Amino acid sequence: MKNALFLICIICFVNLLHGQSNNSKTYKLLIGTYTTSPASDGIYVYDFDSGTGAVNLKSKISGVDNPSYLAISHDGKYVYAVNEVKDGGVSSFLFDNNSGELKFLNKVSSGGSGPCYVSVDDKNKYVLAGNYNSGSFAAIPLKDDGSIGSDPQFIQQEGSSINKARQQGPHLHCTVLSPDNKYLLTSNLGTDKVGVYKFDVTKVSQPLTPADPPFISVKAGNGPRHLTFHPNSKFAYLISEMAASITVFDYKDGKLTEKQSITMLSSEFKGKVGAADIHISADGNFLYGSNRGEANEVVIYSIDKKGMLTYAGRQSCQGKGPRNFSIDPSGNFLLVANQDSNDIVFFKRNQKTGMLTPTGDKIQISKPVCLKFIN
Numbered sequence: 043m044k045n046a047l048f049l050i051c052i053i054c055f056v057n058l059l060h061g062q063s064n065n066s067k068t069y070k071l072l073i074g075t076y077t078t079s080p081a082s083d084g085i086y087v088y089d090f091d092s093g094t095g096a097v098n099l100k101s102k103i104s105g106v107d108n109p110s111y112l113a114i115s116h117d118g119k120y121v122y123a124v125n126e127v128k129d130g131g132v133s134s135f136l137f138d139n140n141s142g143e144l145k146f147l148n149k150v151s152s153g154g155s156g157p158c159y160v161s162v163d164d165k166n167k168y169v170l171a172g173n174y175n176s177g178s179f180a181a182i183p184l185k186d187d188g189s190i191g192s193d194p195q196f197i198q199q200e201g202s203s204i205n206k207a208r209q210q211g212p213h214l215h216c217t218v219l220s221p222d223n224k225y226l227l228t229s230n231l232g233t234d235k236v237g238v239y240k241f242d243v244t245k246v247s248q249p250l251t252p253a254d255p256p257f258i259s260v261k262a263g264n265g266p267r268h269l270t271f272h273p274n275s276k277f278a279y280l281i282s283e284m285a286a287s288i289t290v291f292d293y294k295d296g297k298l299t300e301k302q303s304i305t306m307l308s309s310e311f312k313g314k315v316g317a318a319d320i321h322i323s324a325d326g327n328f329l330y331g332s333n334r335g336e337a338n339e340v341v342i343y344s345i346d347k348k349g350m351l352t353y354a355g356r357q358s359c360q361g362k363g364p365r366n367f368s369i370d371p372s373g374n375f376l377l378v379a380n381q382d383s384n385d386i387v388f389f390k391r392n393q394k395t396g397m398l399t400p401t402g403d404k405i406q407i408s409k410p411v412c413l414k415f416i417n
Contacts, residue, residue, distance in 0.1 A: 066093025069371055070100070070142055073379070073386065073405075074112045074123060074412035077104075081384075081408035085109050085123060085135075087142040088405070090415070092372035095388050095401055100142030106133055110411040111366075113160045113169065118416045120188035122160050122169050125149065130157035132171045132182065134190045139416060147189040153196040154178040159216045163223055167243045170217040170226060177212025177232055181241075181249050193247045201233035204262045205284065209234070215267045215283075221275040225296040226250060229266040231283060235259050236266060238296050253296045260289055261303070268319055273326040277349030281306075281331050286315035288331055290349055304351050306333050306341045313337065319366045324373055328354070328396035332364040332378065340367065340378060340389075342396050357398040360387040368413035375401075379410035386410050 071090040075082040083104040088097045109123035118139060125131035130152035136145040154173025161170045162184070169190060172179045178198045183191040203209035213232035219241065220227065228237040238253040260266055265284030271277070271293065278293040290302035306317055313336030320331045322345070329343045329351060338359050343351040361380030369376050369391065376389045376398055386405040389398040 066091060067372060068092070070139060070416040071097065071370075071377075072112055072114070072121065072414045072416065073407060073410055074109045074414075075407065076108050076110055076126070076381075076409035076411060077106065078108065079408045085112070085121075085144060086407065087144065089142070090370060092370050092374055095375050095390070095403055097403075097405060101144065103135070103144045103146065106146075107131070109133065111157075111159050112412045112414045113162045114414055114416055115162050115166045115188065116164045117166070120147075120162075120166070122162055122190075124152065124157035124160045124171055126157055128155050128175075130154055130171075130173055132157065132160055132169055132180075132190060134169075134184075134188060136188060137416070147187070150182060150190045150192075150194070151180075153180040153194060159214075161217050161219055163219055163241070163243050165223070165243050168249060170219070172214040172217040172228060174213050174215060174231075177214050177230065179214055179217050179228060181226075183247065195248045195250055197239075197250065199228070199230055199233065199235075199237060201230075201235065203232060203234045205265070208232070208265065208284065209263070216269055218269050218271075220293075220296065221271050225253060227269055227278070227298075229269050229280060231265040231267060234262050234264055234266065236269065236280065236298065238298070240296065255297075258298050258300070260300075261285070264289075267317065270320050270322055272322060272345070272349060273324060279320055279322070279329060279351075281317050281320040283317045284315070286317040286333055286335075286337070288320065288329070288343070288351065290351060292349070302350055304343070304353070306331055307337070308356070311337060318364060321367065321369055323369060323393070323396065324371075325393070330367070330369070330376065332359065332367050334363050334365070334382075338362055338364060338380075340364065340376070340398060342398070344396060354396055357389065357400075360400055360404075361385050365410070366412045368415060371415055371417055377413055379413050381409055381411055384408050384410070386413065
């Protein structure tokens, strides 16, 4: 009996050292992919054990063109996917959390070409889809049954920037709602601007109007891509694809005030870059950014009380083309979708230090692009 108690104490102590919780919960992991490869069916649903990192395929749904980016309704009942094709679309699905089954509801136009991002407001009144190729976006009403309605608001952004090969016109990359659901922020790689719009969810149509000011500019040639908010809602963080940098802003009532810009690259690195995704741990202590090109890594920063970043470390993504990644709701694991090596690689996350350790586990899947967890 004494030996058994001693062993339990040792296990608990080791878990504490690694910053992990003994509590284990199963979440649903949804994966969006490119279906241009015949090896991909579309959207995959897995059970994910937050204690062990074990996964089990629950379902998959085919017949959906390039469901590359996903959004989950606030209540977890509906899933929305862009259809990243020339004449872009947005598809809606009813989601059964018990079985993991997705039921197709309907599909509508995204109002542009190559939609690459979709979000949904907290009241489940609108989906907001960003079109990369055409540099436009749409606010599309939702019906009470979760399906996508009619009478969308389409907004076309204009402009260009200094890189004539990649910034010859607008290329909108994300549509992110503010934590209070009152503003929409859009990053545009082609114009080096972040647009800001007032968002009124109570309107049955035309919910967006330009804020004052209507946009902020970043350094020419940066190529802004994705944006995220700190859990305290006071800071916003922008990752720029072309510069492989992160810009820190103070945020209040739709206004962004830049206060720091930090590179993702080591002083020795001389290769191609392609920064992609950005996420913050639920406790607000660490920020992670993925970098593609020839770096193929996740870069880790600590966040101080003023929202400023300090470089903490970097971890190889153990594959090629880390497009999107996600921290599981428990904070124990970080999963990276390596689009070019066709795998999703698992890392154990130390919640005290923020550091990542490869577990050796992975999901082999063709062209994974987006990872979303549902509680």
